[in-house]
Amino acid sequence: MHPGNILVQVAQSKSSRKRLFKSKPHVIFIDLGTTVELSKSDKSNFKAVAVRDGRTAAECTLRLSKQHKCPDPKAFIEQVEEAFAFWGTPEGDLVHPAERMQQLLEKVRRHRVNVCTFMVTTLVLEGWLRKLDPG
Incomplete structure (x- = not known):
């Protein structure tokens, strides 16, 4: 795992532009060899x-x-x-x-x-x- 395999997804809405994170950001780990959702x-x-x-x-x-x-x-x-x-x-x-x-x-x-x-x-x-x- 390295920084290129890590994304942060934030849901965008008109009201969320006023604050950094209106909703919880989702951390996404990408690895072409393995895909899993953490328990x-x-x-x-x-x-x-x-x-x-x-x-x-x-x-x-x-x-x-x-x-x-x-x-x-x-x-x-x-x-x-x-x-x-x-x-x-x-x-x-x-x-x-x-x-x-x-x-x-x-x-x-x-x-x-x-x-x-x-x-x-x-x-x-x-x-x-x-x-x-x-x-």
């Missing part, structure tokens, strides 16, 4: 990662991973939540996005969670964040 669960996962809600992101990930063999889901959730909380601090913000991904992949591997959606979501949103707000 409510998928949308929750995207939102959780975007707002750095580690607990919800980890819970959504476990739900998405129907075949996970995570022996201690509670520990996985707590560790992901702690990581997201740390990354929201000034010290954590110094951690390079690639290092964050490596840390998350290690948690997923250690806890035997069999899902890539979580990692891809995190990577895409981290990239957007750096493009939109480099500081």
